[in-house]
Amino acid sequence: MTAVASPARPAPSVRTTRHWRWTQPAIVLLVGAAVLLVVRPGPFDLRVLTLVAAYAIAAVGFNVLVGFAGVVSIGNSLFLAAGGYAWAILAVPRGPLVALLAGVVVAGVIAVLAGLALLRLRAYYFAVGTLALGALGTVVMRNWTSVTNGDAGITGAGYLKLFGLTGVSSIFAAAVVLLAVFLYLQEALRTSPLGLAMIVGRFDPPAADALGVNVSRTRVAAFVLSAVSAAVGGALVAQLAGGAFPDQFSTTAAISLLVIPIIGGRGWRWAPVVGAVVVIAAPEYLRFLDEYRLAVYGVLVTLVALFLPGGIHQLVRGLVAWVGRRRHG
């Protein structure tokens, strides 16, 4: 993997205090509760926020994959679909836990097999390999009518009822709780030996090998983690739409998943949340642009990709440094 060129700038000293492991989920839960109890947004805004949370969960695994292990995949829509269809088929008859677990297990197994088969390849080749995987997934979703009911999709999938809430608020609450759990796991992974092994594996594979790190195994692990979180995200998307349809889990969904950590800032603990807000909410609130909505969104993505490789994290770091300088200057 080509080395990630971290922009040369005086980064503040890295005080990886462990408090982030609890504070970040706590902040997310607090904001979620505030949205539900205080802000009380209209049904459309709440639905968009729930979609943001769902894609943020899927993006946590992707943040690990791109940010920690430095692996690029454009086929994760397959894992979203695994979670979505498992939920749509199993949620009502077998209850929510079985549906979530089934989606996660199916996605995990596919990820392990695909990972072992494809992860020996270099960047472009792996990325296009996952693109083919996603395309194959769409063909299966469309044509395996006995299970997926083809293009008409499966309707009547229930939703996670939590804390006595009903409708989208309940899905939103479930999404926020699950997001908090996944963010906790992301932070725990960052400071664990596996997380450090992934990071050194991305930055300098020969040195990692000399340290006893099995680089390809850490990459497969990262790929499986991204599949697991995508499955949970997919289940929530299916709940939102009240069913699972092939058009929900197409290549455009996989591209959105890839864009979220890039715009947020690869590897940054807030990248999944911030990235999801930009990638999912922005187009909804750009609707006033009507026809030019997607054109503006495309330009934004290209400019961030080319001129702001660190994403929004780079802006935040610049701001913090600037504030720091003004205070001491």
Next chain:
Amino acid sequence: MADRTTLSARGLAVAFGALRAVDGVDVEVAEGQCVGVVGANGAGKSTLLNLLSGAVRPDAGTVTVVENGRSHRLDGAPGRARARLGIVRMFQTARLVPDLSARENVELGVPAPRGAWLEALGLPTSRRRADARRRAAEDALARVGLADRAGIAAGELSLGQQRLVEMARSLASGARILLLDEPFSGLSRTAREVVASLIASLRDEGVGVLLVEHDLAQVRLLADRVVVLDAGRVLAAGPVEETLADPEVVRRYIGDIELEIGGGLDDARPAPPVVAVPVPAPLDPAPRPPVLQVRDLRVFYGAVPAVDGVDLAVAAGDGLGIVGPNGAGKSTVLRGVAGLLTATGSVRLAGERLDGTATPHRFRHGLGFVPQTLTAVVDLSVEENLRLGWLAGSRAQSFAEAMERVGDLFGEIAGRRKDPAGALSGGQRQMLAIARALVAGPRVVLLDEPTAGLAPVLVAPFADALTRLRADGVAVVVVEHNLGLVRATCSTILGLRAGAPVWSGPTERFDGAAAHEVFLAATAPARTGPSPIEPSPIEPSPIEEEHLSS
């Protein structure tokens, strides 16, 4: 002795294309023992280390580790299998992750027990193991004197401090055998002492150390036994004092850089080195105007000044040799003059100012450059590489005429015109690189370590080509380790150390004392102005090859 962990290699050999880098080497290092491996640049020291550490797979020979009674064959195993058996390798340049803190970089070295991946789930039970790892890392950092820098991002530390963090990582890894690749290169004198004392205390604690180093002073201090390599073969091995005194070793290895070895060997003045080329006829003494003039050249790596205020000048038909220890900034000067690195200071060629312009512009105005690594574009054929050189040049002559002139200088590669450059041997590629620079019709040619990796037998014809080049009126600036070659082909010499000029003058006056001062820094380097940064104990200096050729 049986239960002591020992790493032993028998008959190790590997060849890169035609060059036999390591050719049937036996070496052994046991716990509590320090074995030095010395040899000229390109003798195969680093390649041997790569073979032992699993980075490179040997063509022949075995690598076995005996660890508390059990012996493991490792020659096929990847690097990570050896790391788990307590064999830790340190690279020549500090390989830390800049975004992670010093402590986290050291924690990477702490061996993780079987169930370590469970910790990724963040279960409260794994808190104990995480704290233990943290403490081990902080203790190791304390031992190298960087306890207060534990939280700083590795990218923020100076190169010397990064090297110490890597040493701390080896300490924390509880290594039984340590493979060190030139740990002292690029360090200031005080830092050398810190690292040397660390290695000594490790050895006394029972760790086996294999020390690849060309700074003989340190080898004498630390090693119990030494192995002298020359062109991939073991020239001599045994206790340090006798081996280094062996006349054959002195002639073949030490004589080469005419070094006054502390004690005993002051008056040994060996015959001039193998190159038996007649010194060019003395040119007319009246100094002609310099065709290339560089004033106050400065090159920065981030905030670290790699080259600090270098001046040089060379007239048409003259040859300037730039010499100095590893990491002195020699290549950086050349790349700075060629515009491949952002540099300040004036560069004037035949009166025209070139500083601030892009490299293609400088080539067009008569500057030729022969890089050390990546000398040719491997996918293109020999003729296409030459054409590439001609396109970048002044195009004063037509391509056919230029090829004609180069053809007689390097007949050998002219014959392989249609072959891809990748198929040429190391030496032939070097010739191609020079031919490519010449075909552009340059007035000045910069050569960056042209004989590195070249088999000794090719050095003589190479020196011959350089001399004929100068006879054609082309000015030559060559960075070279092989002092014999410099003496045979250059009229003036510039000595560099730690990015600053320490000696300059005609070749005749470059005697043992000058070499001593340039290579061993007997006296503090005469710094021209106050160095821009506060004088930190560890002088920064770049490690050019590794950094640039990535």
Next chain:
Amino acid sequence: MRPLRRTGLAAALLTVTAVLAACSTGTDASTQATTTAPAAPGNAITIGIDLPLSGQSAAPAETMRKGFELTAEEINAAGGVNGTPIALDIQDDAGDPTTGVALVDRFVQNGAVAIAGTYNSPVVLAQSDAVARAEIPQLAFAISSAITKKNNPWVFQTGPTDLGQIDGIVARLQSQGLTKPALLTDTTAFGAGAKPVLEQGLAAAGLTPVLSDTFAVDATDLSAVLLKAKQSGADHVIAWTVGPPYATLAKGAEQVGLGLPIVGTASAADPAVARLAGPAATNIFFQDAVNREKPQVKAVVEKWSAEFGGTVPSDALSAHDILTVIVDGIRAVGPDRAKLRDHLETYRNPDLLSGRIGSVWEYSPTNHVGLVGGNLVWKQYDNGTVRLADGS
């Protein structure tokens, strides 16, 4: 302090797992009832238009959008609804069910009186619960009969649905004496949804397909599946797909020398078929929702032909009808969702553009499909031009 910390952490973990275990799967609709009244009279009356403006169905969506906009201009030019102008809130659902469901809430939140849309059946099916919960009338132009089967009181269809078209097809097959159909359906929701209904309709009429195969709408060449049809001994081909694939089928038929008539859906009226296939578009029969000889149709086509550069697509004309139905309703009962819904169930209008001369667009409490089956007119492609089919 250590044991306390560990128990605290264990307690936290326990609550999380307990919460997850306690939750169940609710099946009631996942949208809230909303109380926001539609836009106050005085400023414009908002009508929500939901179209798949991006994605695979972008072409027909663009045509319908132009139809809606032209109709709105005419209505506002003629004084709007009892003096109040109408405003179209046009949104793109990109054919994605999740976005479609979200847009229902958005239309409601922005005070739309009614929703016209959308084009793709899976999205309308997904929106069904949301529309019922939001209590806003929806006039969908997706034709899957699965929508009708849901019997959602708030959802109306333009029709004819696939059921309606199939009755027409079976009637024609019998009148033409064609007995051995080769059934080709596309793999989108449009084809996959209609396949079972089609097979039932044919079985009811005693016709068993000699071949039943599928094809992809974005295929570059469909001659392979047509060759199978030719060799299957069928005496005609029934092709169930959206507009442009009929051009690919026409070219494929020419390549393999099919020689059999191709019976298609109303989507074959899409001008893209003639534009893409040129003279190859021949021997294709379809029931067109619009009869070009109808006076009302002639009037609108004259006004709009400049806008569409020649032939005005049927999609645009059906958009005209949809907006007319909604505006007639608002004119009768005012911008109130519940009253509009009730009124729509009594709506009857014989002189809309769609349907044969004399056909009636009619809703009733038990029938939410505007144009019932028999109201369509058979047309056929003849060397690239469309004309009334002989014997229609």
Next chain:
Amino acid sequence: MTQAAYFVVIGLGVGSVYALSGLGIVTLFAGSGLANFAQGDFMVLGALVAVNVVGAGFGYLPALAAAVVVVAAAGLVLGGLFTLPMRHRRVDVDVVIIGTLGVATTMTTLSGIWFGRQPQRLDSPLAGSFIPIGDLQVPAHYALLLVGAALVFGVVHWFHRHTDIGLQLRAVASSVPAARDAGVRVGRMLVVAWTIAALVGGVAGVLVASVVPIAPEAALPLGVNGFAAAIIGGLASPAGAVVGGLLIGVAEALAGGYLNDTLRQAVAPVVLLAVLILRPGGLLGRSRTVRVA
């Protein structure tokens, strides 16, 4: 037997659509090391420009010329944009992929707004004439496509092998540091690589428009199919892209003919995955750049 021959010829025609798209992707990758997901949009832009020029009454060749000029200009602008960040630091893969995906989204939307979303057809000079195979007949412009693909490949191959610019492009593709040391103007060569890839895209778009209905939404599938063709050839060799494209085309046609259409749709991804797993260097490519350390 004629049926099999018919399917193979149709497969070669459809395969040359993939080959033409793959050629554009390989030209850019071989010139700059970048993979372009917006290649399909270059083709669609070229085709739509040509359709409008023909619509305005001009002939096929002026339309082809106009398309090539417009798309090459777009390539030049994008080349400049994509080269800026690469001047002073290394750019890595996921960033470039996102960059080209962003360009693809923007171009698809803008083409939709400017040219409308209705699928268009462009009649090649050979429209209406057929090549009979037994009682089946193949439209002549399938052959035109095949010839077009071969011609474009020939020109690209000749340009890379026998011109100074082509030489410098190949040097940059082989290794940027080595090219820079040799005095090649790397920044300028990257812009040239983009322009040539756009040129190939423009020509390919016009050729393809006679077979595939061209609509802005068809851009991404075209680009992805081109990737499949290029990867099978090893992503670095133009010949590989042509062979890869034809291989997929024929495999799809035969699968469609003898099996069913579902399997036809699965052919491209399955063949791509098989090649990546079994011969990651591609059937013709060298595996030099493929293995991870």
